[in-house]
Amino acid sequence: MCFTRHRFVSIAVLLLMLCASRRPVSASVVVPLSLAQLTEAADLVADVTVIDIRTMPGPDGVERVVQLQVMSTWKGGAERTVFVRLAGGRLGPTETRVAGVPVVHDGDRLVMFLVTHPRGGYSVLGLHQGALAAVTGADGTARVLAPARMQGARGDVTRAPRRIAELEGDVRSIAGTEGAR
Incomplete structure (x- = not known):
């Protein structure tokens, strides 16, 4: 019985080693970007609404190619519709x-920090950091959980x-587009 258990464990370890050698292990770390970093790196910063989502092979x-209606551009071109x-x-x-x-999802309102995509349209800057979902409170005011105002504010409680x-004012100040609408 001991021989059978030992043999089973040996085969299991060997199989695990073979599987591990064929699949490299990797990990990613997303470094939090400040509002200034997002704004400076973005080609387009806008208050948008999702109007269409199309899934396709890439x-x-x-x-997904997401069509956005631009309600207000805070930095970048004055396009009325963009694709992400x-x-x-x-x-x-x-x-x-x-x-x-x-x-x-269709109908979502977001503040997006976008960069030009090499195949056309835009990509979201900093993964989820560049797509701030708006939530409308009981008072009818839309709010977002904005990035920290200063760099290196990890876990900023x-x-x-x-x-x-308010966020629009900060972004326009950083981008130098205070007077534009």
């Missing part, structure tokens, strides 16, 4: 999931939902 799996490419989604029997990529109008 070069690295399934991707988001990795992941479900297309028939194929599903691709990418950690950190924002999840959006003083962050609280801010009115979109």
Whole structure:
């Protein structure tokens, strides 16, 4: 009996070693970006509403092309409609999931920090950090949980939902677009 258990354990360890050698282990760390870093790196910062989501095959799996109606541009061009490419989604029997990529639904209101995508449209800057979901309170005021105002504010417990109008003022100040609307 002891021989059989020993043999089983040996085979299990060998199989685990073979599996581990074929699949490299990797990990990612998302470093929190400050509001200034997001604003400075973005090509477009806007208050948007999701109006359409299309799932299609992409070069690295399934991707979603999200059409956004721009309600207000805080930095960048004055486009009324833009497209954002988001990795992941479900297309028939194929599903691709990418950690950190924002999840959006038709009708969602967001503040987005976007960079130009090489295949057209835009990508969200800093994964989920560049897509701030707006929540409307009982008083009718839309708020977002905005990034920390200063760099290196990991785990900043003083962050609280801010009115979109306040965030807009901060972004415009950083971007140098205070007078533009």
